[in-house]
Amino acid sequence: MKKILLALPAFVFWCITELRNYFFDKKVIKRVTFQLPLIGIGNLNMGGTGKSPLVEWLLENFSHEFKMAVLSRGYGRKSRGFQVVETTSNYKQSGDEPLLFKWKFPQVPVCLSEDRVVGVPMLLGEFPETEAIILDDVFQHRAIKPGLMLLTTEYENLFTRDSIFPLGWLREDKKNYHRADIILVTKCPENLSQQEADKIRNEINPFPYQQLYFTAFEYGQLNELNNQPLPEKYSNVLLLTGIANAKPLQTFFEKFGKTVFEMNFADHHSFSKYNLEQLHEMKINLPPDTIIVTTEKDAVRLIEFKEWFVQNKFQLFIQPVRHHFLFNAAQEFSNNIRTFIQATTEKNS
Structure with missing residues (x-):
């Protein structure tokens, strides 16, 4: 039923995008090149x-x-x-x-x-x-x-x-x-x-x-937001992310036997103090050997709360990633x- 309801808007969207592409392909709409x-x-x-x-x-x-x-x-x-x-x-x-x-x-x-x-x-x-x-x-x-x-x-x-x-x-x-x-x-x-x-x-x-x-x-080595060292041993990871798909990161930690908890938001999410309160509530109810991990892209949006992590004695570890x-x-x-x-x-x- 859902597919039937979505079929019409999908067809309209397809028509719009294909018409636009047709105009570009036929040079009705000009494309600009640079040297x-x-x-x-x-x-x-x-x-x-x-x-x-x-x-x-x-x-x-x-x-x-x-x-x-x-x-x-x-x-x-x-x-x-x-x-x-x-x-x-x-x-x-x-x-x-x-x-x-x-x-x-x-x-x-x-x-x-x-x-x-x-x-x-x-x-x-x-x-x-x-x-x-x-x-x-x-x-x-x-x-x-x-x-x-x-x-x-x-x-x-x-x-x-x-x-x-x-x-x-x-x-x-x-x-x-x-x-x-x-x-x-x-x-x-x-x-x-x-x-x-x-x-x-x-x-x-x-x-x-x-x-x-x-x-x-x-995945590279974890870096802490306030340059704190990584604990020698930890069994649990709390992923704090606002990206399109955190599944690969979850799989990475699970591959090393870590139990992964998730606090996921929409892609490009702008974190708020309320979100940090949610994080605090979740973290204190998890096992003590749980570290908080986020992505580099999320760290860009979390750095404004750097002092909050210090005041609450929470470490935030940033996970670098690159293509191999x-x-x-x-x-x-x-x-x-x-x-x-x-x-x-x-x-x-």
């Missing part, structure tokens, strides 16, 4: 597919080789228009992900603009030495045409198995994956077999011009990115 190497990152599914860790992977591997910059719309921010993100910015004005990029890579310019066509020249005006720009969450922002488009899709929720919103979580028809140059299946099991990878490859059926990669999340390329494909992926940047630069020099 500068632009690397677009996006997804077909709503929700977290690993876009932000991919931005970080690119910055980690290329920001010392090229003068990179990031341009994002700054999802969830309360400000409007073009903005340069500083390490001292407030996430409410910048969005949590752009601020996290700036914290982790302070030497990299991070800018915001809902309109990327306007944002690129404004970024270059502020940072004329920029050699390449990463366009975050831009797959549906078709007014701008990146020279290289990366599409992320979750292992547990491949776009091929999803339906158009609101029947499912697709932002547009799944057939539009053809616009990607590189497809990354993210959050795979670390032990993904070649046989299963081949099945997924056949299911996605990439075009001859597309390359397909598989990545798993690699399976089947020893990291070098090949890196070479593709490097070749694109160099070739585009040489072509337009």
Whole structure:
């Protein structure tokens, strides 16, 4: 019954998105290109597919080789228009992900603009030495045409198995994956077999011009918000998160025999004092050897309560995460990115 009720709005949504794509494809609506190497990152599914860790992977591997910059719309921010993100910015004005990029890579310019066509020249005006720009969450922002488009899709929720919103979580028809140059299946099991990878490859059926990669999340060492040491022994973890999908993080701790308790909020949730009161009530009723763990993105939104954790003698541990390329494909992926940047630069020099 639910599917029947959602079928009509899903059809209307599909018609709107397909008509929009048709206008762009037929050049009724103009697409803008730039001579500068632009690397677009996006997804077909709503929700977290690993876009932000991919931005970080690119910055980690290329920001010392090229003068990179990031341009994002700054999802969830309360400000409007073009903005340069500083390490001292407030996430409410910048969005949590752009601020996290700036914290982790302070030497990299991070800018915001809902309109990327306007944002690129404004970024270059502020940072004329920029050699390449990463366009975050831009797959549906078709007014701008990146020279290289990366599409992320979750292992547990491949776009091929999803339906158009609101029947499912697709932002547009799944057939539009053809616009990607590189497809990354993210959050795979670390032990993904070649046989299963081949099945997924056949299911996605990439075009001859597309390359397909598989990545798993690699979790780093826990860091405490106030630089406190990690207890030598702990059996329980209380996850405090406001992300699209905390399941991979839960699975990670359970793999090491930890009992996981969860306090989950919606993606980009703005934590409040009431939420901290809820956290306090939950924590004091859990076993003493329970540690509180959050993500780096959530820490951006929790740091304003740093003193609260000190006053309540609660430690908040932050779990870093990064993409790990399976089947020893990291070098090949890196070479593709490097070749694109160099070739585009040489072509337009």
